Structures are given as C-alpha cells and as structure tokens.
Amino acid sequence: MLDNIVAFFTSAESLLFLVFAMVVISGAILMLSFTKVVHMVVALAFTFLGLAGLYVMLDAEFVAFVQVLIYAGAVSILMIFGIMMTRHDQPEEEPRRPWYNGLLLVGSVALFGILFFVIQSANFQSGTLDAGVDNTKAIGEQLFTRHVIPFELMSVLLTVAFIGAIILAKREED
Incomplete structure (x- = not known):
C-alpha cells in the first residue's frame, strides 16, 4: 500500500489531479459553509473551474471549454445578477454550537479515510484510451x-x- 502512495505522489499527472480535486472539493465545501450568497457563488465558480481542469486532464477539451464558458462564466454571472436584483431580508443567524466544527472535521476525515482505503483496495482494469x-x-x-x-x-x-x-x-x- 505504501508503494501505491509513493507511486501516486511521484507522478506529475497525479499531483495535478490532486490539485484540481482539492480545488473542486474545497470550493464545494466552502460553498456549503459560507453564509453570504455572493461568496457562495464565487466558491461555486472555483468548483466549476476545477472541474474544467479535470476535463482537460481527461482529454475532453470541448467539455472543459463548455464548463468554463457556460458554468463558470454564464451561470455564475446569472446567479450574481439574480442576487443583485432581488431583495434579501437578513434573518438572524442561529449561533453555531461549539462542537460543530470539531464534528465536521471528524466526519470529513472519516469520509476521506474510507474513500482512500476503498480506492486503494479496488482492482481497476488497465487499458488504453483512444481519445481521437x-x-x-x-x-x-x-x-x-x-x-x-x-x-x-x-x-x-x-x-x-x-x-x-x-x-x-x-x-x-x-
């Protein structure tokens, strides 16, 4: 198992995948964690850009271009215009409990740990991809x-x- 981890971190393609995956995951988590809607839209735009990077790595340049053009550009701008043109009443925010962040961290680490061990034990078929x-x-x-x-x-x-x-x-x- 340690050999798999070392092989993963020595490949530039794997490191690039890790960077794009972290951008996607961070943007999604931040989008769910922010309380201001404009900040949520910006985090969602970063998630869309990270997905476009993953599509480029999969040799799907057209899908990556459409992802940036439609989602990261048009949908994010449309959301911001929708936010600016509507009225928002600021409800009083319920205070978070002190153990909320700790429980969130434990759940996230457990999820990523389970995913890591499941992926490590999976037997993936190897083959060649003819991307055209x-x-x-x-x-x-x-x-x-x-x-x-x-x-x-x-x-x-x-x-x-x-x-x-x-x-x-x-x-x-x-």
Missing part, C-alpha cells in the same frame, strides 16, 4: 445529425424557462 484526434468535430457531428431533435427541444425548454422567470419576476415587482 478531433473530439470537438465528432461532438458537433453527433449533435447536429443524430441528436438534433433533443438539441432543439432543449433550446425550446430553455426559452420557456426564461420567459417563465421573467413573468415571475414581474409578478414580484407588482
């Missing part, structure tokens, strides 16, 4: 030939959701 030369072109061809109907239905669904959000925002204003 131009996966963006292949995605475009599949999207606009084989999956054109679901793509168009999704655009109609998003348009209806956008119009519904405008109608709901107008009702709150009146």
